[in-house]
Amino acid sequence: MFGTWGRRELQGLFWQVLVVGIALAVVGFLWSNTVTNLSARRITTGFAFLGREAGMPIADSLLAYNPRDSYLWAFVVGVANTLRVAVIGIVLATVLGTLIGISRLSANWLLSRLAAVYVETLRDIPLLLQLLFWYVLMQALPAARAAWRPVEGVFLSNRGLILPAIPIGPLQLWVLATAVLGCAVFYVVRRRLVARQMRDGKPRPAWPFALGLIVVVPAALSLLLRVPWTIEWPELRGFNFVGGLTLAPEYFALLIALVTYTSAFIAEIVRSGIQSVPRGQWDAANALGLRRSFMLRQIILPQALRVIVPPMTSQYLNLTKNSSLAVAIGYQDVVSIANTTLNQTGQAIEAIALIMAVFLTISLSISFFMNWYNARIALVER
Amino acid sequence: MTVIADIPDAPRAARRPQTGNPVSRWLRTNLFSSIPNGILSIVLLAILAKAAFSFAQWGIANAVWLTPVNDSSACRAVRGVGACWAIIPEKYRFILFGTYPFDEQWRPALSVLLFIALFYLSTRRAFWRRELIYLWIGALALISVLMWGGVLGLSYVSQDRWGGLPVTLILATFGLAFGFPLGILVALGRRSKLPAIRSLSVLYVELIRGVPLVSLLFMASVMFPLFMPSGFNIDKLLRAQIAIILFAGAYLAEVVRGGLQAVPRGQYEAAEALGLSYWRKHRLIVLPQAIRHVIPPLVNTFIAFFKDTSLVLIIGIFDLLTTAKTAIIDPAWQQFSVEVYIFVAAIYFVFCFAMSRYSRSLEATRGR
Numbered sequence: 001m002f003g004t005w006g007r008r009e010l011q012g013l014f015w016q017v018l019v020v021g022i023a024l025a026v027v028g029f030l031w032s033n034t035v036t037n038l039s040a041r042r043i044t045t046g047f048a049f050l051g052r053e054a055g056m057p058i059a060d061s062l063l064a065y066n067p068r069d070s071y072l073w074a075f076v077v078g079v080a081n082t083l084r085v086a087v088i089g090i091v092l093a094t095v096l097g098t099l100i101g102i103s104r105l106s107a108n109w110l111l112s113r114l115a116a117v118y119v120e121t122l123r124d125i126p127l128l129l130q131l132l133f134w135y136v137l138m139q140a141l142p143a144a145r146a147a148w149r150p151v152e153g154v155f156l157s158n159r160g161l162i163l164p165a166i167p168i169g170p171l172q173l174w175v176l177a178t179a180v181l182g183c184a185v186f187y188v189v190r191r192r193l194v195a196r197q198m199r200d201g202k203p204r205p206a207w208p209f210a211l212g213l214i215v216v217v218p219a220a221l222s223l224l225l226r227v228p229w230t231i232e233w234p235e236l237r238g239f240n241f242v243g244g245l246t247l248a249p250e251y252f253a254l255l256i257a258l259v260t261y262t263s264a265f266i267a268e269i270v271r272s273g274i275q276s277v278p279r280g281q282w283d284a285a286n287a288l289g290l291r292r293s294f295m296l297r298q299i300i301l302p303q304a305l306r307v308i309v310p311p312m313t314s315q316y317l318n319l320t321k322n323s324s325l326a327v328a329i330g331y332q333d334v335v336s337i338a339n340t341t342l343n344q345t346g347q348a349i350e351a352i353a354l355i356m357a358v359f360l361t362i363s364l365s366i367s368f369f370m371n372w373y374n375a376r377i378a379l380v381e382r
Numbered sequence: 383m384t385v386i387a388d389i390p391d392a393p394r395a396a397r398r399p400q401t402g403n404p405v406s407r408w409l410r411t412n413l414f415s416s417i418p419n420g421i422l423s424i425v426l427l428a429i430l431a432k433a434a435f436s437f438a439q440w441g442i443a444n445a446v447w448l449t450p451v452n453d454s455s456a457c458r459a460v461r462g463v464g465a466c467w468a469i470i471p472e473k474y475r476f477i478l479f480g481t482y483p484f485d486e487q488w489r490p491a492l493s494v495l496l497f498i499a500l501f502y503l504s505t506r507r508a509f510w511r512r513e514l515i516y517l518w519i520g521a522l523a524l525i526s527v528l529m530w531g532g533v534l535g536l537s538y539v540s541q542d543r544w545g546g547l548p549v550t551l552i553l554a555t556f557g558l559a560f561g562f563p564l565g566i567l568v569a570l571g572r573r574s575k576l577p578a579i580r581s582l583s584v585l586y587v588e589l590i591r592g593v594p595l596v597s598l599l600f601m602a603s604v605m606f607p608l609f610m611p612s613g614f615n616i617d618k619l620l621r622a623q624i625a626i627i628l629f630a631g632a633y634l635a636e637v638v639r640g641g642l643q644a645v646p647r648g649q650y651e652a653a654e655a656l657g658l659s660y661w662r663k664h665r666l667i668v669l670p671q672a673i674r675h676v677i678p679p680l681v682n683t684f685i686a687f688f689k690d691t692s693l694v695l696i697i698g699i700f701d702l703l704t705t706a707k708t709a710i711i712d713p714a715w716q717q718f719s720v721e722v723y724i725f726v727a728a729i730y731f732v733f734c735f736a737m738s739r740y741s742r743s744l745e746a747t748r749g750r
Contacts, residue, residue: 016576019578020582328696
């Protein structure tokens with residue numbers, strides 16, 4: 001039967017059978033132990049526990065939650081908390097990191113040195129240590145009664161950061177949805193305009209469309225529907241604040257730590273991206289007499305982005321995974337809630353499986369989006 | 383936009399006439415090359431001066447440097463206006479070595495020195511030979527003897543009394559020492575032509591890299607007892623170490639894979655033409671070249687592990703960060719955590735900065 005097979009194929013088959021056999025044996029051994037241990041502890045495997053009452057308090061949540069809700073809902077709340085930190089963190093870290101990366105290339109010696117010190121210091125200290133440090137600083141802030149007020153309506157105290165808020169009801173949501181739709185339409189319109197400019201070389205300004213679609217139409221709708229845009233100012237009543245938007249100290253500390261730490265890595269990526277653009281490109285743009293901002297926007301940035309985007313993806317993934325350090329300061333993200341669930345119910349395998357599922361989903365979505373973006377900006381060659 | 387985003391590598395000095403004494407010339411080219419630049423410099427200088435002044439006031443002028451043993455009253459008197467550095471001489475033995483028996487603490491101290499010597503020798507190009515492997519095995523065995531004792535007249539110290547800096551170094555170094563061979567095997571597996579082995583390797587790498595280290599550590603601390611036959615249990619530190627090795631293996635595998643891809647095809651073909659077997663081909667020809675290619679990213683990965691070992695705090699293992707956090711639970715010193723964190727941050731910084739400098743210098747001399 002093996003007559004036509006060479007020695008090489010047989011060897012290959014042997015190794016595969018050996019390795020897969022060992023892997024299966026290990027998994028089987030662990031599995032049988034787990035089944036025995038679980039039945040000894042009277043824990044039934046499966047996800048039925050998700051329907052049971054969670055009974056754990058969640059202090060700071062985006063979604064409505066009370067301890068009588070199910071484990072499933074507690075999990076969803078945890079995912080929302082993770083996303084709340086990750087999404088805002090990614091946006092802020094990108095902005096801060098880009099500014100610092102550009103500052104490192106500044107002609108101003110002082111600015112570039114300061115940026116370098118920032119990057120070196122933050123990169124070489126563990127994130128968890130920085131997180132604990134920020135959290136301790138948060139707790140050392142004055143009490144609510146003596147809160148700092150850097151700007152009118154903004155309070156910084158050991159209760160966290162309190163900002164004035166604009167209450168968003170269904171009416172306001174409609175107006176915002178129109179603005180978002182306007183952005184989408186503007187994107188299509190701009191592509192058309194650029195395509196036509198490519199054909200006849202005549203520049204067509206896009207800003208009137210932007211103004212109309214993103215500002216005028218929503219504003220008109222707002223006036224038409226008489227949408228009330230009130231600002232809710234926070235007020236000190238007794239020992240705490242009423243109204244406004246509260247960023248709890250745990251959330252605020254986690255956000256600062258993640259943003260500053262990740263921005264140091266992003267700064268290095270941005271710097272090396274800009275430096276990777278060949279000198280001749282700058283010289284050519286200068287020789288054409290292009291304005292500095294136009295040159296950066298149209299010549300340098302598109303080329304730098306090709307180098308910047310792939311490593312940026314892994315930084316975004318890192319930030320998302322690092323948000324699980326929240327458990328150290330008591331911000332209830334999905335890992336923290338899964339851990340509490342695990343301690344309460346003993347459903348270890350299910351809890352870990354859910355964590356893995358959540359993070360794999362988030363990781364895959366980020367990679368998918370970044371790969372799409374990367375493909376869009378990639379160099380198109382003949 | 384003239385202020386930021388300077389042209390990289392532009393000869394800055396060429397833009398200004400070379401007049402005046404060197405100091406004013408330097409100031410003019412580097413700080414006051416244009417009006418917005420000058421304004422920026424002045425604003426930055428003002429902010430920097432203010433920050434340096436208030437830090438000096440807190441950290442030096444108003445600080446308390448020494449207090450009588452276990453008496454924090456002097457520190458509490460300056461709370462809010464001055465730093466309490468006195469907490470460091472008070473607690474440094476605990477922060478550095480945890481609950482290791484006090485009279486035997488020369489042993490972890492010596493281990494730390496051995497680790498540093500080992501790292502230093504590994505960075506010397508002259509030592510990049512096969513003998514380095516024996517050096518590592520010897521040094522790690524010696525460190526184990528020092529830490530555990532029980533032989534050569536050293537008293538036995540169980541590993542639940544270990545703590546502080548040696549634990550951080552052990553977790554990171556053993557993570558590398560075992561994770562690296564694992565990473566090489568997985569990297570080879572991922573490039574193998576055998577589908578079953580390739581998909582197993584891909585599964586391992588992607589699963590580990592897809593989840594946060596925290597959840598792996600939880601798994602090691604909570605689920606490990608479930609996985610093992612009842613009655614069989616191993617120490618918490620060892621369980622965390624296994625999690626870190628598995629974690630390191632996946633990340634190092636990706637680094638090594640990068641190196642394997644950089645080895646030209648001709649090298650593989652030449653090795654095959656000589657009739658070398660798969661293992662001899664890789665051991666003698668391919669891997670030495672591949673690893674040389676990826677030494678800078680390997681150092682960077684090691685820096686990341688070194689920092690990531692601090693995560694074991696979450697499952698209650700006494701590494702450097704956990705001992706620091708525990709030191710300030712003492713009610714008398716509770717309010718001075720910032721000083722302790724700065725001290726510990728400085729230790730981490732020294733290690734990481736030295737390694738990143740080394741990695742930078744390697745990259746600069748690459749290709750020479």
